[in-house]
Amino acid sequence: MSHIVIDARESGTSTGRYVDALIEHLHKLQPKHRVTLIAKPERKAFLGIIAPDFEFIETNYKEFTLGEQLGFRRQLSLLNADLVHFPMVQQPILYGGLVVTTMQDLTTIRFRNPAKNLLVFWCKQQVYKVLNVAIAHKSRLLITPSQFVKNDVAEYCHISPEKITVTLEAADLMPEGSTPVAELEGKQFIMYVGRPTPHKNLARLIDAFVELQASHPDLVLVLAGKKDYNYRQHEARVQKNGIKGVIFTDFIPDEQLRWLYEHCAAYVFPSLSEGFGLPGLEAMLHGAPVVSSNATCLPEVHGDAAHYFDPLDVHDMATRISEVIDNESLRTDLIAKGKARAATFSWERMATQTLEVYNRALGK
Numbered sequence: 001m002s003h004i005v006i007d008a009r010e011s012g013t014s015t016g017r018y019v020d021a022l023i024e025h026l027h028k029l030q031p032k033h034r035v036t037l038i039a040k041p042e043r044k045a046f047l048g049i050i051a052p053d054f055e056f057i058e059t060n061y062k063e064f065t066l067g068e069q070l071g072f073r074r075q076l077s078l079l080n081a082d083l084v085h086f087p088m089v090q091q092p093i094l095y096g097g098l099v100v101t102t103m104q105d106l107t108t109i110r111f112r113n114p115a116k117n118l119l120v121f122w123c124k125q126q127v128y129k130v131l132n133v134a135i136a137h138k139s140r141l142l143i144t145p146s147q148f149v150k151n152d153v154a155e156y157c158h159i160s161p162e163k164i165t166v167t168l169e170a171a172d173l174m175p176e177g178s179t180p181v182a183e184l185e186g187k188q189f190i191m192y193v194g195r196p197t198p199h200k201n202l203a204r205l206i207d208a209f210v211e212l213q214a215s216h217p218d219l220v221l222v223l224a225g226k227k228d229y230n231y232r233q234h235e236a237r238v239q240k241n242g243i244k245g246v247i248f249t250d251f252i253p254d255e256q257l258r259w260l261y262e263h264c265a266a267y268v269f270p271s272l273s274e275g276f277g278l279p280g281l282e283a284m285l286h287g288a289p290v291v292s293s294n295a296t297c298l299p300e301v302h303g304d305a306a307h308y309f310d311p312l313d314v315h316d317m318a319t320r321i322s323e324v325i326d327n328e329s330l331r332t333d334l335i336a337k338g339k340a341r342a343a344t345f346s347w348e349r350m351a352t353q354t355l356e357v358y359n360r361a362l363g364k
Helices: 017-028 041-050 066-077 118-138 147-157 202-213 229-240 254-263 278-285 298-305 314-326 328-342 347-361
Strands: 003-007 034-039 055-058 083-086 099-102 141-144 164-166 189-193 220-224 246-248 266-269 290-293 306-309
Touching (some): 017 041, 034 041, 147 164, 164 347, 202 229, 266 278, 278 298, 278 328, 306 328, 314 328
Parallel strands (some): 003 083, 034 055, 189 220, 189 266, 220 246
16 A cells, blocks of 8 residues: 655645645545645645545645745655655655646746736746746656646656646536625626736736727626735726726625626636636536637637637627627527536546556556
8 A cells, every 4th residue: 555645735725726626536536545635734624524534634834935845845754655746836846755746837937926026026936937847857747737738848848748647627516596796686797707917817808898898888897806916906907097897806705606607798718828727617617608718728628618819809809708798699509518518527537537647656
C-alpha cells in the first residue's frame, strides 16, 4: 500500500473547488492507497465529512511564503509519502520526494494584477515564471484541466506532452430553491460572475454593454462577485462615465446565483485567458445561454454550445450578445446544447483519471 499525500491548503477557496471535488470523488473510489490530506485547521470538519477514510494533518504554512519553502517542506518530508500531489504550482521547490503537480494555467505569468504593488508583483511574477518551469521538470507527471493548457505548458516549459494528462473538470448543480434578486425581477439582464482581474476583460464587457444600450435601453448588466480593489475600480469608472444599468452585486450566495443563471438573457464570458472556464459550464448546467470569448481553452470546453466573439473587439462582443438576446430560436438552441454539453463533464471521471496518474507515477 502506497502513501499518497494531497496538498489541500487551497480547500474552501474559489481556486480550491478543484481539490475539494478531487478529494470527495477520489474517496468514493476507495483507492488501495493510504491517503493523507494536509490542509488548514478550519477545513478539518469539511474534509472529514467528504472523505472520512482519509487521514487529516493540519498546516498553517501559506502559499508563496518562505514558510512554505522551509517549514512546509520539512512537514512534508516527515510524512514519508510515496507520492505528493500538489493541485497548484505553488509548493516547496526543494522538496525531494515523488511529485505529481496540477498546472491550472499560465495566466499569472502573462497578466498583472493592478490591485498589487506593480514592482512587487513584477518581481513575484519573475519568480513564478521560474517556478513553473522548475516544477514542470521536477514533477514525475503533470495534470492540466484542458488540452489547451497541456499544449501551452509543454511549449512554455519545454517538456514532452507525454508527461501531461488532461483531466477535464465539471460543474455542480447549486442548491434548489433559488432566491430571486429583488431589483432584477421582471428585468432583462445579462451577467458575468467571477473575479475582475484584467484578463477577465470586464472593461470591454462594460463598453460592449454601453453599445448595446443604444438598441436595448432597458437591458441591465449584472457583475457578480465579491467587491475587491479591481471591482471597485470598475465601479468607479462606471460612475465617472455616467453609465446606467450596471449592477455590482458583491458576494452572492449560491441560491441567488442559481436564480441569476436561470433568469438571465445571456451569460457573457469575455475572458482573455482561462485554464478551463468553469463559470461558463456552470451557467450552461443551469439553463443560461452562453456568449463566450473565443480565446484559449474556451472553445474546447464550450464546444458548439456557446455563441463566440473576439474578446478584443468590443463591437463584435456587443453584436454576438445582441444576436442571442434578440433571437429566441438561437437562445433555445444554446440552452439545450449547453445542458447537454455540461452533462458530458464529470468529477467522477476526473478523479478516476487522477488516480490513474498516481498509479502511473508510482509505477503500478
